[in-house]
Amino acid sequence: MLAAMAILAGGCASRRAVDRLESDVGRLRSELAEMRVAQEVTSRDLANVTSQLQALDVKALGDEVARLTRRTDAVDAALAATRTTVEALAAPTGAPSAPAPAPVTSSVPAPLPPPAASTSPVPAPLPPDPAATTPAPAPPPPNRATITPSPPPTAAVERPRVPPPPAPIVPPGKPTPKAPDNPEQEYAAALATYRAREHGQAVIDFLDFIAKYPKHPLAGNAQYWIGEAYWAQRDYRQALVEFEKVFEHGPGKAPDALLKIGLCYLRLSDVPRAQQAWQRVVNEYPKSESAAMARSLIATHAARR
Numbered sequence: 001m002l003a004a005m006a007i008l009a010g011g012c013a014s015r016r017a018v019d020r021l022e023s024d025v026g027r028l029r030s031e032l033a034e035m036r037v038a039q040e041v042t043s044r045d046l047a048n049v050t051s052q053l054q055a056l057d058v059k060a061l062g063d064e065v066a067r068l069t070r071r072t073d074a075v076d077a078a079l080a081a082t083r084t085t086v087e088a089l090a091a092p093t094g095a096p097s098a099p100a101p102a103p104v105t106s107s108v109p110a111p112l113p114p115p116a117a118s119t120s121p122v123p124a125p126l127p128p129d130p131a132a133t134t135p136a137p138a139p140p141p142p143n144r145a146t147i148t149p150s151p152p153p154t155a156a157v158e159r160p161r162v163p164p165p166p167a168p169i170v171p172p173g174k175p176t177p178k179a180p181d182n183p184e185q186e187y188a189a190a191l192a193t194y195r196a197r198e199h200g201q202a203v204i205d206f207l208d209f210i211a212k213y214p215k216h217p218l219a220g221n222a223q224y225w226i227g228e229a230y231w232a233q234r235d236y237r238q239a240l241v242e243f244e245k246v247f248e249h250g251p252g253k254a255p256d257a258l259l260k261i262g263l264c265y266l267r268l269s270d271v272p273r274a275q276q277a278w279q280r281v282v283n284e285y286p287k288s289e290s291a292a293m294a295r296s297l298i299a300t301h302a303a304r305r
Contacts, residue, residue, distance in 0.1 A: 183209070183218065186208075186212075200229075205225050220246055227240075227257070231260065240265070245260045254285070262276075263279035278297050
C-alpha cells in the first residue's frame with residue numbers, strides 16, 4: 001500500500017515537472033523569436049541606411065566644395081590687394097626725399113678782372129693798329145641753370161617710425177563665404193556614433209539633427225534611431241515614447257516603429273497592446289517587411305497563450 005502511494009506521488013510530481021519544463025521551453029522560444037525579429041529589423045535598417053548613404057550624389061558634393069574653394073581663393077586675393085593698398089596709404093609722407101642728381105654741363109668760368117697796372121696813365125703811345133684796338137666781345141653771362149648751389153649742411157633727420165599695417169579690411173557687402181551645412185554628412189556621423197555603441201552621444205547627435213533640419217527626409221530616420229538607442233540601453237519606456245514620435249515625421253519609418261512599439265510593450269509585460277501594435281502593421285502596411293515579422297510575432301504569442 002505504501003509503495004503504491006509512493007509510485008502515484010512520484011508520477012504526479014513528474015507530470016508537474018514536465019508541465020513546468022514545457023512552459024519554460026515555450027517562453028524561451030518566444031523570447032528567441034523576439035530577439036530574432038529585433039535583430040532582423042536592426043540589420044535591415046542598417047542595410048537600408050548604408051545603401052542610402054552610398055546613393056548620395058558624391059560628385060555634386062565635390063563640385064560644391066570646389067566652387068567654395070574658388071570663392072575662398074578670390075576673397076583671399078581681394079584681401080591681399082586691400083592689404084597692399086592700406087600699406088601704401090600708411091607709408092610716411094614727411095620723410096626727406098633724396099636730392100635729384102645735378103645735370104652734367106660744362107660751365108664757362110667768369111673772366112678775370114684786368115690787372116691794376118693796366119689802369120695807370122701812360123704816355124701817349126703811337127697810333128694803335130685799328131685791328132688791334134677792336135674791343136673783344138663781352139663774355140656771355142653764366143647760365144644759372146648750370147650752377148648748382150651746394151645744399152647747406154643739415155642736421156641728421158630722424159626717420160619717423162612706420163606704424164604696422166592695420167588689419168585687412170573686408171570689402172563692404174562681401175562677407176566671407178560660410179560653408180553650407182551638410183545634413184547627409186551630419187546624419188551619417190550620428191549613425192556612425194550609434195554603430196560604435198556610443199548610444200548616449202548618438203541620441204544627442206540625432207536630436208541636434210532633428211532640431212536643425214526638422215523638415216528633412218531623414219528626420220524620421222533620425223527619430224527612429226533615437227528609439228533604437230534607448231532600446232539598446234534597455235530603457236523600454238523611453239524607447240516607446242521615442243518610437244511613437246516617428247509618426248510626426250511621415251510614414252517612411254512608421255512600419256518599423258510600430259513593430260518596435262509592440263516589442264517595447266512586450267518587454268513591459270503588456271502583451272495585448274503589443275499584439276495591437278503588430279496588428280496595425282499588418283492592417284496598415286500589409287506589403288512591408290515589418291508586416292511579415294509582425295505576423296510571425298502574432299502567431300508565436302497566440303500559440304503561447
